[in-house]
Amino acid sequence: AMALHDEAPFSSVSGNDAEKGVVAVDESGAAVLSSQTSPAPVHSETIWVWSMPTQPQVSGKYSMLSRTENGQPVWRQLDGPGRLYLSNQSIWWVTVHEECVGKTGGVIGGINFFNGVSPQNWKEWERWDNGKNMYIKDSTVAFSADEEIGHQWEANKEKWQKDRGTTMSEKLELHAPDGFAELLGQYEILADRSHNSNPVWRQSNGPGWLYGDCFGHWHISDNESKLERGIPAIRSTDMVAPFLWPHEVTEWSRDGGGCGCSDDPSLAPKEWKRDQDITFTVVTNSS
Numbered sequence: 001a002m003a004l005h006d007e008a009p010f011s012s013v014s015g016n017d018a019e020k021g022v023v024a025v026d027e028s029g030a031a032v033l034s035s036q037t038s039p040a041p042v043h044s045e046t047i048w049v050w051s052m053p054t055q056p057q058v059s060g061k062y063s064m065l066s067r068t069e070n071g072q073p074v075w076r077q078l079d080g081p082g083r084l085y086l087s088n089q090s091i092w093w094v095t096v097h098e099e100c101v102g103k104t105g106g107v108i109g110g111i112n113f114f115n116g117v118s119p120q121n122w123k124e125w126e127r128w129d130n131g132k133n134m135y136i137k138d139s140t141v142a143f144s145a146d147e148e149i150g151h152q153w154e155a156n157k158e159k160w161q162k163d164r165g166t167t168m169s170e171k172l173e174l175h176a177p178d179g180f181a182e183l184l185g186q187y188e189i190l191a192d193r194s195h196n197s198n199p200v201w202r203q204s205n206g207p208g209w210l211y212g213d214c215f216g217h218w219h220i221s222d223n224e225s226k227l228e229r230g231i232p233a234i235r236s237t238d239m240v241a242p243f244l245w246p247h248e249v250t251e252w253s254r255d256g257g258g259c260g261c262s263d264d265p266s267l268a269p270k271e272w273k274r275d276q277d278i279t280f281t282v283v284t285n286s287s
Contacts, residue, residue, distance in 0.1 A: 041118040044145035050153045051141045056197035056242050058082035058094050069102035081214035092119050096214035120145035130239040171283035183208040195227055198241050212241035231257030252278035
């Protein structure tokens, strides 16, 4: 499903040409960028997104799909939850949920109307900051259709993950109050498994899974199917997965969930309750 749409109302070129593409030209030959011209953007089949280290889950390579939303193509991250699309308010967004594509919102957004500028040529982005509970402008967020830049970003992210992995604990133990009996106990790292650019732990003697979600929370679920989509039993209160390992998290929440853009009533937003009695500790070989 990575092919170009033959009838799509936009042009597709190689990354280098796309970086140089002129949006529109007026009678004097000068480049123009205005809502009146409504130029057709010059799009690339492949775009790389960089939002490290805050959003590793959506940083990486995206390929154009054979579909459009609001008159522009949609790109899908190859190794992660990201979808890049034009919203119904004419703003470029990266979302982690399929049901948000074509609507408006996400974890990274353009600061203004796209005005005929393709994502790789857009310079001003904002990202969701969970601690501040708002979008903040972030000059380190970048998009590119240049293969050399994209491959460098991929290598940089891989090195970041490898370096970070050296500080990881292979065995953790969940402590939690009544109501979570089946999830309590030891969790062991799955050596060949990652999810949303984070490692995955599996409960040693029970149904539990410990993993990073598509926003950057740590999640504890009782079923593997919930890794892709589903409400966990417990999650870290903040989006700290790129910075803190589970045993370093100081605040966990329970009994909440949901996403505002889903039509599924089982995924309706529900407020999370903080619970100071939920903690992870490191299990040493001697313990």
